[in-house]
Every structure is written in C-alpha cells, then in structure tokens.
Amino acid sequence: MSRRHLNRRQLLSGAAALGLVDALRGGTLAPWLVSEAHAQTPTRAPAAPRRWQNWSGLQQATPATWATPANEAEVQQLLRRTRGEVRAVGAGHSFTALVPTDQTLVSLDRLHGLVAIDRAAMTVTAHAGTRIGALARALDAQGLALRNQPDVDVQTLAGAIATGTHGTGATLPALHDEVVGMRLVRPDGELVEIDARRDPELLAAARVSLGSLGLVTRVTLRVVPAFHLARHVWLMPVEQALAEAPELAQRHRHFEFYVLPFTGYAACIRHDLYQGADLALPKSADEDVLSDLKQLRDWLGRFPRLRRWVAQQAIDPQLTESARHRSHRLLSSVRPTRFQETEWHVPREQGLACLRAVVDRLEQRNEAFFPLEFRFVRGDGAWLSPFHGRDSCSIAVHAAADEAWAYLIDDFTPIFRAHQGRPHWGKLHRLGAADLAPLYPRWADFAALRQRFDPQGRLLNAHLRQVFGIT
C-alpha cells in the first residue's frame, strides 16, 4: 500500500482556529484621539457606526465608537475621555461574547511590533496588538522563538493571553505562562506596569484577565532560541490512539490527536526537535480531509453504521504526512473553514475517560463530522487560567459555522463538568459565576482585584457580567 502524505493538525482543527477579527469598515479614531504624531497620517477611520463580528460570525455588535489608538498615550486619553462600556478586540477569534459592546470598542491593531529584546534574560517585549504569527516571524529574524504556539496565530498577543490560549505539549504551558511582565491602562486611564519579580501575585491575576482589568498595551514574555521541528501525522484506530496517547504525549515535545467521528480512526500529530537540513513545508490536507468527512456525512449521515463501514473501507491507515521546518511555520495554521467550537480543559488523569464519553455522545449526533481535538497542556499558576494548578487535557468539539451548534453546549457541558472541566474562556460555554467560582481557587481574589481596577465595571459587557456574576 503506498504511503500518501496527509497533513497535520490541520486535520482540522477546526481550527481554526481561529481567527480573526472582523472589523467591517473603518476604524474610528475620533479626531480628538489623533495625536500630533499621527495627525498627518491619512484618516484612519470612517466615523459611521459599523458592524463588528467575530471570526465564526456568531458574535456581532455595532459599537457607537470604534477606536484604533496608535500608542499607549492614546489609549490613556481614550479611557479618560470616554464614558460607559469599553471592550478591547484582538483578532476576534473568541467564540464567546467577550467582545460585543454597543458603546466603545477598542482595536489594538496599531499597537504592533517588537519593543525590546533582552537576550540575557531571554525575554522580549512587544506591543499588545502584535499578532502571534507576526511576533514569531520577528523573533525568528533575531534567532529567537516562542516556546510553543497555539493552533491559530493571527490572534493578538493581548487577546491570546487574556483568554488562556494554548497549544499542545504535555510539558509545555499555555502562552500566558511565558509572560513575565505587562503594561495595562486601567479604566481610569492610569498606566500600570506589572513585573513578575516585583509583584508576582498581580501578574498571576493579570495574565488571564478576559480583558477585565484594563487595556493591555505591552507584554514581556520568555522566549527560546529559534528551533526546527519535524512533524509526523499518522492514523490509528481510535482505541489504539487512546491507549497509546499518554506515552506518546510523554515521548514527544508536542503531541495531539483528532478523533474522526464515525470512522473509527484518529489522526495523530507529533512534533519533535529537528536538526537536519532537509526542510519541507508541504501543503496541508486538512481542508480536504474536512471536506471529505463532510461529504461522507452528507451522503450517509442517516446510516451511521454504513457510514462507519464505508469509512473503514476508504481510509488507508498507512497514510502519513510529514514536514520539517521552523517551529512557527509548523505549530500554527490558517483555518479557512469557519466553525463554532467548545473546548474544555480537564485534569490530565481524567482526560481519556472524558474523551470517551464525549466521542460516544458526539457519535449519537449523525450530523457531526468535524474532527474532535485532544491536546495536552501543562498546568500553571495564573488565577483564572483554565490550567490553574493542574496539568490538563483539552478536548475541543466543533460544528460547521453554518450549521446547528447549540448542541456543542447542551450535549457536552454535563460531560465536561462531570470530569471537573473548566471551559476555554474564548470557546462556547454558558457558565456563570456560581458555576465558575468553585472551579477556581483564586476566584474571589480576582473578583476583588477586578473591583479595585474597574470599580465602575466599564470593562464588563453582558457576557462578562454573567461570568463574574455582576448584575
């Protein structure tokens, strides 16, 4: 049987991941916000209200003001001169309603680029609106790299850390754990500089804040020397993948797998450090896999046993895919197919049992076809990190953006909660403060800090009021 090349994680992650932000026309830097330095630049923003929507299209809003400040001083002016609700937007890849506001929306897109590199400390400081992919490329040019990257890299630095965005790797933490310092502007316009050595508690709170403490303007994070990875993608029967997953996660720098529903197979992906010179960056087959799984669903969705049998006949378990290149070119990808997603993080020891229950439930829905993603993330200490105090497994379930998605919440929330799951802050869930507080040992501490930083609740929209239990 000939070995064909498959493509990596893409298998979908639906990944997408994630995304972007959608801004529809025009920024809205009000004239009074334009600094002298930028006054000569072309008008950066039409004034008419325009609609915002997230990458998946689920969340929308028409803010009265859409500001695109060009520097920290403009962020301060904005917060001092405006009244009412303010929300920051990054790439718009959150599926939850973290962004929507009908008042002031602030895009940090113009706060972009590297500020400083400290090679002795192996840290870099970047403007908070810098996209992860752009940061990775800038670091690469300096012989540096992020230790790990999330599946999608168009997210802004501020947005990614505020939501606990993560990649995979049993010994690798989420991106926010690499943060050793940041600057944020409180709702009253005061600039706050937070440093891990001077105030580790405050930084532990600010690392994952859902944008509720202030507008982050700069982030300092740890980096590593640039490195190459070798990716290998292969297929295994689901039961075998479940049996071998713990060992594979231990053996490889990055390991994850996707359960392909109604096929009996899982696509496994591993990345390991690579020293060779024969680099290759083949086109991903993810979108083709996704299309084929959808087609199989469209044809045989009503006949799950037949669907599985056909898949078993069709799938060539010898199929593999490989790539070898710089880490930033392999760890993240662009997701052209839009989807809705829920993802929960469960204690490492409960991961596989939870996954079994999720797969069983998913395969009771004949309409499902998106691969189900299973990843490993090391625990950390950020107060609102979903990985707080525990090594975790992440389980993500997707649905096509133009199909029914409510079952992602209704069907799976009870399963994840039964396994002590914590929802990804940016992915679909309906938990409120009463559900969340018992899951986070520092919940009350964060609530007190949030009240101190934003006593008027200017950074809270309807979704965050539900999350924090504020009426």
Add this chain to the structure above:
Amino acid sequence: MKSWCTARGHRSLQRRWVAWGTVGALAWSVGLSGCGERAPVPPTDADVLAAERLRPARPELTALYERSCLACHGVRSAAPLTGHAPSWQARLQQGPDVLLAHTREGLRGMPAMGLCPDCSDAELQDLITFMSTPR
C-alpha cells in the same frame, strides 16, 4: 487515507456513487482526504518562503501588510499567496470591485476588512494589488 481524488478527481466519486448505487462499489473507490490539489497549481515551498519576504514598496503600506495581510497571505495556507500568480488568476478575473467588496465584507475564511479595521478602501485596494501582482 486513500484520496478520493486518486484516479479521476474529487468530483468523480459522486458520479460513481450514483451510477453504481451499491455499497460495495465504495469499497475501493472512496477515499477520505489527502487530495490536496484543488488549487490548479499549489505554491511550492520556494514560492511560500519567497512570499514571506515580499513587501510593498511604500513603508506605510508595508506596515499595514505586515500586521494584517501577511498572517494568511504570506504563509502556506488556503488564502491566495502573495505574488503567486496562479493563486490569484481566478480572483482577478472577478474584477477589482468584487475583490475589494470581498475584502471589506469578508468571504469564507477571509475576515471582514482583512484584519485591518482601520484600513481605507484605497489602502485595501493597494494591498490587493500588491498581493496579486506576480513576482
């Protein structure tokens, strides 16, 4: 996985399915995934790495490109690759107004405004021209 574009292209499977009308017929013909050649001429590794280095001539446009477009158009992805003529051919045939409208409003994986909420129409048009010009 065996690709179901193996022999006759992706769409041929459906014809076979309908024509044969039997489950058994699928046993050798179906394949999931792996095809990967829906674009007429996919970019090579060299194309991708070259595109990563391309920048507009105007510094202000370069700044917009680097923080917005490059994330998807300057890397290996499903988005048309900067400077790669085959990726843009069919799109250019739709005309500049359509391309601009798709950029403003979004299309499939393309976010509205292409991750540049503060871009003017003129800047978007210049960025499209830069990306779609063959190198």
